[in-house]
Amino acid sequence: MKHSYEHIFRFIEVAATWLKNNPKETKFHYGLMREMTPALKLNSQYKELVEDIDIKHCATDERGVILRDERGGYQFTKEGLNERNKERRKLFRSEVEIEPYYVTEVPDNLSPFEREAFAGFVINPESVEEVAQTGAGA
Numbered sequence: 001m002k003h004s005y006e007h008i009f010r011f012i013e014v015a016a017t018w019l020k021n022n023p024k025e026t027k028f029h030y031g032l033m034r035e036m037t038p039a040l041k042l043n044s045q046y047k048e049l050v051e052d053i054d055i056k057h058c059a060t061d062e063r064g065v066i067l068r069d070e071r072g073g074y075q076f077t078k079e080g081l082n083e084r085n086k087e088r089r090k091l092f093r094s095e096v097e098i099e100p101y102y103v104t105e106v107p108d109n110l111s112p113f114e115r116e117a118f119a120g121f122v123i124n125p126e127s128v129e130e131v132a133q134t135g136a137g138a
């Protein structure tokens with residue numbers, strides 16, 4: 001299933017919080033843990049791509065040496081920074097493939113926000129839509 005990096009990061013954040021607050025091992029807990037592994041790999045991939053974008057658009061001296069500020073960060077021209085930001089936003093919204101692991105038991109106490117964050121990862125998106133239409137728990 002395809003998800004944007006934005007959605008993947010939301011999944012990671014919400015899943016980490018849910019797992020911390022619900023340490024009891026259940027099938028849902030297992031599903032979240034299983035899906036976190038590929039999601040975290042995509043998070044690492046994203047960071048590498050962001051680094052490549054930064055290097056592509058950072059300022060250099062006349063010899064092509066990258067210019068850095070006093071804290072070691074890249075320096076940018078106004079144009080370079082604008083282009084970097086455009087490319088980063090495009091990447092953040094781009095979609096990548098991640099194989100879902102749909103669980104068979106979903107806790108009744110998930111908030112609508114959690115259900116939305118987990119949809120397409122551990123919860124079948126169709127069941128989230130059904131809950132939204134009926135207003136009932138899964």
